[in-house]
Amino acid sequence: MAFEGTTEDQLEATAASLLSDMEDLAARMRAIIAAQPPHDLLGYIQAQRAMGAMFESDAEHPKETDATRLDLINDSQFLLEYVHAVLASDPETDAEFDEAACVELCELSKKLRMQAIIHAMATSADTETGIFGPSTAELQFRAKSNWVMLRGNRYQVLEGEFFAYVLAPHDGMLRDAYGVGAADIAAGFQDMADAARAGHANAFDEVAKHFDAAQAFAEARGKSFDEVAAEWAETHSADIRAAALAMDDMVRGGTSNVSRHTKLPGDLLADLAYRRGEETEFFAPGSYAGTPYRTLPARKKPLIQLGKEYYAVDPCLPRDAGYRALLWNLLNRKPEYKKDFEDRQKALGETAFADLLSSQLEGATIYNEVYYRDPVSRQWVENDTLILLDDVLFLVEAKAGAAATIASPALDFDRHAQAVQDLVVKAYKQCRRFFDYLDSADEVPIFTWTGKKYLECGRLRRADYRAMFPVGLTVESFSPFSAFCKELPEILPILGRHAFVSLSIDDLFVLRRFLPTAGEFAHYMEVRQAVAGMRGAHLFDELDHLGAYIWKNRFDMEIADQQRAQGRPSLIIWDGMSEKVDRHFEGEDWAARPIPRQAYPDGVLQLLAALEKTGAAGRLGADSHIRNYDENTRVELAKMLEKCLGTLKEHPARYFLIAGEPSLFVWLQRADAALDWASMQDKASAAALSVQAMSVVGLVVAAYAGGDIVDARQVQVAVPRTKTADNAHIYMDAERMSGRAVKL
Structure with a gap:
């Protein structure tokens, strides 16, 4: 950080001075905002935001252009949150728009935002110890900086999908309370997000459409528009009304009018909205008064009532805070629903992983609420969800909590951190307990609870699973805490090799789009788990991990190389890795665009698809081995497949081996020919010996001569350790193979 070499007293003095400046800036901003007509002020600020979105790109300096655009958007977002705070805190007054004051307001807002970040640095720099060890500072x-700056860290186009899913368990009670169900409320939040995302552009198009129609009307009569204006108005009243509303969207904050742009009922909007002057805490006397380190009113009630209509003054916090605020108000209206609500929320968390990833987990054995006797305490204990797919095991522990979303890290960092730590550590300990149980014997039973007794429902052998993933799942993302929790002393890879991974339901909506097959998802989780086990190496959130995977595949290996090269520095941070993911969700045509994927030659894609389709045992291990290859090896694999496919007309089977540890042996069989199992096994063993491989991933692949691959299965390959009379022919064959081996 920027305060190295500064004494503790100097840091305290700097922090105190910055705090005083922030309080003064906030008070001045409050005075200006309170003196402006809210609709005009909203229109002015949103115009600056729209200009940022339309900022002309510089082809020679695209990164600088993006940074400038982002600064404009972030500045307006920060200011809009203060507009909401003042409108919620101050009663309505007669006001006249003052553009000069608004210019000053924008500058004050930028300064306050910057002061807040510097204050975060000054108050964190001397934190040498803490619950996160040397990474605590x-x-x-x-x-603290994310508390001030990070907003809307979800994709706007997925809001409806998220809300529809997480509100579905409470559909009946929502209908009882508000007259609409989960689907309609989700559509309303999506409409809200769409209005913020594309409202200005849509309004401009609407105004232009009516202007062109009016001009055409006048030209058809051979007159100027002024001459036919009265006639136009008389015959096109609906068009005039639509144009007026579009103009309101463009210049008076109308895109924020959720009464206009959504079909959400008034009672629901009222529950999510402040009335003017209702908020009493944000600007109340005391430390941090009016600064961004107090809890912004929009975190509690994201809307504001202006007249008879409701506004989402800023475009992000209604989405960030809307879910929690809605559920809080639902329980406030229906306190008798509390027990049922808690049960449904628990069920939502426990089933979400398997439900949202149902395509990736097709064919999996899924156990919900798994019981067993803890080998230490001998008490019956439970885990949420156990998923078994081929040789991969997922153990998912769902946790819920909201304290970190409304508790300021500046006012009480320990509480803020503890809230998330509790979620992660509790899930971790429950996962560790199950893995310890699985490791306590060669085979262990698992049970279900009937309400009266425990019944055995399955048996597990740890040796059957090549990959095991302990996963903590929350509804909302708690980045960066969830990623940093691996720095806690008690968070170690379970059984020495299975690092704990923290995910959110938010994350799953994106992961299932970008990793649509079981093989892709399982391989991503292997890489993700490897990074989760690396202390001192951090990516901000799941989207950064996903972006790094798409871009670099085994990015865990690159991080490991960096750590070795730099003598294991205290912290390596990869930032901005989510760009490929972010870009996909931009633009009106996002849903029609191809999803960014890792590059594979067609032949390798065919092979992976055949493994997936065939669904034979061991397929995920073989799939993972192929996905571990770098670009060059993938290309060579495709060339070998193509070459062998081209000769299947003359030969019933072909084979090749790619050396490595383990090596890959591929036996390519003509689909209409019988498999010579003994010959295949001998050739596989000989190929392994020829490159001195200790282990081999074997594949039997069926294809039509010169055509497509139709089947692929993993097979076990025996690598002889000692030459005998029975296997002498294999050793002889291996010598011949070694003479014509090609090194990649």
Whole structure:
């Protein structure tokens, strides 16, 4: 950080001075905002935001252009949150728009935002110890700066999908409370997000459409528009009304009018909205008064009532805070629903992983609420969800909590951090307990609870699973805490090799789009788990991990190389890795565009698809081995497949081996020919000996001569350790093979 070499007293003095400046800036901003007509002020600020979105790109300096655009958007977002705070805190007054004051307001807002970040640095720099060890200072700074700056860290186009899913368990009670169900409420939040995302552009198009129609009307009569204006108005009243509303969207904050742009009922909007002057805490006397380190009113009620209509003054916090605020108000209206609500929320968390990833987990054995006797305490204990797919095991522990979303890290960092730590650590300990149980014997039973007794429902052998993933799942993302929790002393890879991974339901909506097959998802989780086990190596959130995977595949290996090269520095941070993911969701045509994927030659894609389709045992291990290859090896694999496919007309079977540890042996069989199992096994063993491989991933692949691959299965390959009379022919064959081996 920027305060190295500064004494503790100097840091405290700097922090105190910055705090005083922030409070003064906030008070001045409050005075200006309160003196402006809210609709005109909203229109002015949103115009600046729209200009940022339309900022002309510089082809020679695209990164600088993106940074400038982002600064404009972030500045307006920060200011809009203050507009909401003042409108919620101050009663309505007669006001006249003052553009000069608004210019000053924008500058004050930028300064306050910057002061807040510097304050975060000053108050975190001397944190030498803490619950996150030597990384506590870095995490504290990130928590404070994110509290000020990080908004809308979800994709706007997926809001409806998210809300529809997480509200579905409460559909009946929502209908009882508000007269609409989960689907309609989700559509309303999507409409809200769409209005913020594309409202200005849509309004401009609407105004232009009516202007062109009016001009055409006048030209058809051979007159100027002024001459036919009265006639136009008389015959096109609906068009005039539509144009007026579009103009309101463009210049008076109308895109924020959720009464206009959604069909959400008034009672629901009222529950999510402040009335003017209702908020009493944000600007109340005391430390941090009016600064961004107090809890912004929009975190509690994201809307504001202006007249008879409701506005989402800023475009992000209604989405970030809307879910929690809605559920809080639902329980406030229906307190008798509390027990049922808690049960449904628990069920939502426990089933979400398997439900949202149902395509990736097709054919899996899924156990919900798994019981067993803890080998230490001898008490019956439970885990949420156990998923078994081929040689991969997922154990998912769902946790819920909201304290970190409304508790300021500046006012009480320990509480803010503890809230998330509790979620992660509790899930971790429950996963560890199950893995310890699985490791306690060669085979262990698992049970279900009937309400009266425990019944055995399955048996597990740890040796059957090549990959095991302990996963903690929350509804909302708690980045960066969830990623930093691996720095906690008690968070170690379970059984020495299975690192804990923290995910959110938010994350799953994106992961299932970008990793649509079982093989892709399982391989991503292997890489993700490897990074989760690396102390001192951090990516901000799941989207950064996903972006790094798409871009670099085994990015865990690159991070490991960096750590070795730099003598294991205290912290390596990869930032901005989510760009490929972010870009996909931009633009009106996002849903029609191809999803960014890792590059594979067609032949390798055919092979992976055949493994997936065939669904034979061991397929995920073989799939993972192929996905571990770098670009060059993937290309060579495709060339070998193509070459062998081209000769299947003359030969019933072909084979090749790609050396490595383990090596890959591929036996390519003509689909209409019988498999010579003994010959295949001998050739596989000889190929392994020829490159001195200790282990081999074997594949039997069926294809039509010169055509497509139709079947692929993993097979076990025996690598002889000692030459005998029975296997002498294999050793002889291996010598011949070694003489014509090609090194990649």
